[in-house]
Amino acid sequence: MTSNGAEKNVQGQALRRSLYVTLAAWTALYILVFLAAVAYFEFSEKGEVAEMIAARTSTYYVLKEDEAEDYLETLDVPRGNFQTVSSNDGEVVVRDLTTYYFIRSLKWPIAVAVFFIGYVVVVCLLITRSVGYFNELSEALAGVVRHRDQPVRLSRELAVIQGELNEVREAALADERAAGEAERRKNELVAYLAHDIRTPLTSVVGYLSLMNEAPDLPDEQRKRYVSAALAKAELLDTLTAEFFEITRYNLATIPIERTDVGVRLFLEQIAEEFLPEMQRRSITSRVDALEDAEIRIDPDKMARAIGNVVRNAVAYADDGSEVVLSARRADDAGWEIVVSDQGREIAPEHLESIFDRFYREDNARSSSGNAGLGLAIAKEIVEAHGGSIRAESADGTTRFIILLP
Template sequence: MAEKVRLAGKEKSELWFEGAVTVVLLLMLNFALFVLLKELVDISQQLQDSIWSVKNVLTFGQDKQHLWSWRSVFMGVMAIVDVIVVYWRLIRRYRQIQMRHVIRELHYIADGHLDHRIQFKVNTDLQKVINSINALVDSTVNSMQEERRIESSKDELITNVSHDIRTPLTSIIGYLGLIEDKQYKNDEELVKYTHTAYLKAKQMKVLVEDLFEYTKVRQTTTPLNPVKFDMIAMMEQLAASFELEGQKHHLRFVVSGRPNPLMMEADTEKLGRVFNNLIANALKYGKGAHHIFLNAEEVGSEVVIKVQNDGEQIPNDSLSKLFDRFYRVEGSRNQETGGTGLGLAIAQSIVTLHGGYIYADSTPTMTSFVIHLPRTLGQTLKPAQKVKNQ
């Protein structure tokens, strides 16, 4: 709660002293001016024969009761001037004291108390300075927190990558070591060891490629190559390319959309990576699913795309973490499903590069990944539009 600057006893005494000194100096100045003016009046009195107008305007003390005598006018004017000067001096001194308080608070913050804010309320331009200082401290704290978050994120990335690379690498070294030491009984066992090492090497290659892709699309300067295309035609091509794999999992693709054709502008190569990751996820983790639905609709200036499956529901506490890198719903670090945990993070980064956003929703009957993209590349969707329709 902002409050006025509270003066200490010493500061109140400083104001009283400032006022007293000012009054004394003004009285001395008034007396000097009074004497000087009296001398001028005496001179004019001696020249009254030649300057008769002065005699008519000024009374020279004979009529002491005259309301407009020069003494009354002088004293009235000087009293007003004195009050103004005293008030101005006191206000100036008070503002200097306020500034000292602000500087003291600023030094306190600079000493490392970044959770402290200046709570003074003043009626001058100093309030703008106070507000600017508080805003600057807030910005500094936010930058420091963001820097710590980035450092923590880097450490986490290194830890996760090291773990995911070490696991297959250990297997590769182990099996190649067995081959090197000729610890195999026959050629069949040799082929088995070699094949296992090969699969683990491919697993490492997938991780490295995903990591490279993730770091590339995370950069806001990553160039996009926009082209105009039909989104529904693209989804039909994707469904056809995954048809054989879908049959292995007893899944059928259903493509729909409106209007047809649905023309838009985007980097189709990068957008294809998004859909590949989402469909691959549905094939791997959509337990009990019978269909994968691909739907696109034009809504105002944006295109809303849904990749859905009617498989097992994703737990609510996992939905907000799905797009975190290396996160897996099953909560384990094994890679039995062949995933690196980077697919959805890559998809989110690519969608963001296009000025859109993506989120997940899951119910007992349907799991949906919903993408909002602007129809024209370069347009960024407003945060107010990022509202999930339940």
């Protein structure tokens, strides 16, 4: 049985126990009150109550004293049912107690009937109280929908249900906030898409317009315009690919197909992809990893992730500096892959934000010509592997640390 199921079982037992205890207490109290009432009427039978009943139900006769006996014998009433009330000046007052004795004979049947009717009333009151729990739950459920910002409060007997309803309320609030955040992200995506695609597209249109308006341009200038337009078109292609990729990773779970890969050769191949840019700026690369060590990853996707990190490192490394890719076994038997460069630092307050989509930091390591999605894509891929990525930047050195299980 799950913890949640066990809590529900305990809650149900506690609620039933409470109802049973309440029923027993109310029953005991009712019996005591009923017995006290019976005792009161029993002991007061010859007192004021009995006299009141006899006076209201009796038939009175005023007879001559010498004729009373003969007259009473003529009535179809047992002699013992007559009672002499008073005698004065040769006259007697006699009353017929037949009705009173009949009522008295029904005393115990009436008492039993009253007892059961009263007990039914007690049980109905308890049932009404139990139904009140359902009304309380119904109002609480309505409150979860209408007043999500207010916590649910129920009776002590419904504590576990109160906790579950508050969890539902908090989850609904979280979903609402997530929906709002998703809408904001979507609007950002549209804004960034329009801005980042428009910039290179405007350049391409501009260069082509110049060549169209001046067909007699010198060959050298025409080649320069064609080269610039091609570079902007390639940038536009890269931006479009990044947008499609981050959207694909965002809408679906990234499928990971792991295989054993030689970690040193893997990192060397990634570094070689950036050799032309590094040579142009006199940047060198170094791979620090064991020759025969193997890592179990999806090589295509992880190459994309680490490649994005290396691209960022090369873009912001100082000319003539060194970019280092290292890999070593972590203490928890996982892998720690580090890409470090010497150059422009990342401000401490931006170390977390650089992995957000479309992130830009104007005065530090900005996107510089891309959509700001490279590190976000790297994070998506690393987390799909069950790992994490973070950045450290101090004393002119920036390190991107990837931890993989």
